[in-house]
Amino acid sequence: MHELSMANSIIETVLNEAKKRNAKSVLEVNLVVGKFAMLGTEQLRYCYGLLVKGTPLEKSKLRIEGEEGRVRCEACNFEGPIHLEQEPEYHIMYPTLQCPKCGGTVEMVGGRNCFIKSVKLRA
């Protein structure tokens, strides 16, 4: 729902980097978006496309890589993918903070990020 402001932050960050390095244009932006970040990649792409017009990013390619949800359990030291539970009544899968190994409650350690991994610039 806040894809527009996120796209704006991404573009600002890249523009700063390009300026710092005297680049004339940005060819590629490689973004990592956690599957548990509340960001729709479709909307993010759309907003990005709107905002780059007239900037050195105008012709850039936005590549988005998903980051899986990862959890860690304090009790049994389990670290791995977040557990998905099946709800038979509504036929949906939902994530749970239950440890798949010991049944305790886990902390999320991955999958909520949104970061720019790298950019390709043209001098």
Added chain:
Amino acid sequence: MAKLVKHDEGEVFDIELEENILKANEDAAAKNRELLRKHGIKAIDIMGSIGSGKTSLIELLVQKLKGKYRIAVFNGDLTTTIDADRVARHGVEVVQINTGKECHLDANLIAKALDGTNLDKLDLIIIENVGNLICPGEFRLGADERLVVISVTEGPYMVLKHPFIFMEADVVVINKIDLSQAMGVEFEKLRNDVNKVNAKAKVVGTSCRTGTGISEVVEALQIDNLRRQ
């Protein structure tokens, strides 16, 4: 001095960035938390659906606790001061935060609100987030406790449709339980759904209309016995 290598005109080069876009908010939240801790203030972030009873819950919490603690309430909404005016009637300090178009409060807005508040004169800050079960979960504000309010009038699917915000919650309030029968929505079912997603969250059923469950909310938030500075 560092060696300087310049790119030729038109040369293409890759830069590793690892620039975290969401981290800016996490950092601002950590700063808020530190500031609040320094002043011995406990802060609660109240999130929840539109019309679930966030403001009503805050009014009841304020009524119950204002004799005991010095309280400020920050009300987040896109526009208007309706909620802030409602809470201000109870004689506590109120700050209205209008987000304009944003669907959530963020740590930066809270930092601004904290900046304009005399923190030496407070024990408890209650923050009412923008009504929304999606975005507020993602933006931590620096509060000690995160509470999510939903109500039985929203139907039986609210929790499993929005698991992420419930994963973030320390306390979940299921409001309007006096209407449970009329709605055909069971409190127990919703409570089970919350605990399936997040077994650590404390779930309390309330009716802000009758006052049922408010003491249990205070207990769950661990604000029944704040140490006065």
